[in-house]
């Protein structure tokens with residue numbers, strides 16, 4: 001479902017004299033449906049960069065990044081957007097809040113975008129908000145004024161609202177209390193059981209051990225130093 005072939009990445013810092021940073025080369029990785037792979041490696045080794053390349057936020061310098069057969073590395077922006085709508089989900093730690101949109105709708109939106117009818121999309125949103133202990137009186141309000149933890153749980157509810165065949169998780173349990181952390185781990189298990197191919201960054205070692213089938217150390221993809 002997710003397959004990386006010989007992917008490399010360089011950053012060109014235009015505002016710093018055009019300095020070129022080579023951060024990755026030869027990244028090769030394959031994740032099957034129902035499998036969860038945890039990215040590991042020291043800080044700065046490229047875990048987030050790899051994830052952002054798969055989601056299409058960063059452009060790979062070379063190589064192929066196949067998600068459900070679409071090569072994100074060479075796809076047009078509109079193809080990447082279509083892939084995100086239908087196939088590829090991303091759960092980060094932070095919610096991008098759109099003012100005036102009520103929480104219930106923020107969570108239901110990915111389901112509505114895939115054509116689910118409103119009643120079913122809102123029912124799913126409410127189920128997730130309840131499971132993640134977001135108080136019901138808040139559901140009709142925009143999450144703009146919510147606490148950090150409430151916004152994070154709204155974001156997780158949104159990320160798991162629809163069943164994505166491919167799912168990227170960036171620290172999904174970071175700074176959650178034990179009860180909500182357990183809910184998130186259950187949601188990950190459920191996504192796996194429904195066939196999602198998952199790549200995650202989990203600094204929480206216990207969470208990683210519980211949900212990951214395999215670990216991939218991205219340090220192995222560090223570019224060889226020039227002589």
Ligand SMILES: Nc1ncnc2c1ncn2[C@@H]1O[C@H](COP(=O)(O)OP(=O)(O)OP(=O)(O)O)[C@@H](O)[C@H]1O
Nearest residue numbers: 011013021023041042043044045046047048049050
């Ligand atoms: N937008 C960017 N522009 C320039 N360099 C970047 C950019 N994003 C990341 N880098 C560089 O790429 C390297 C990998 O960073 P990345 O954030 O992917 O590491 P990480 O393994 O996720 O680290 P951490 O565990 O600390 O979050 C770092 O050296 C970083 O400075």
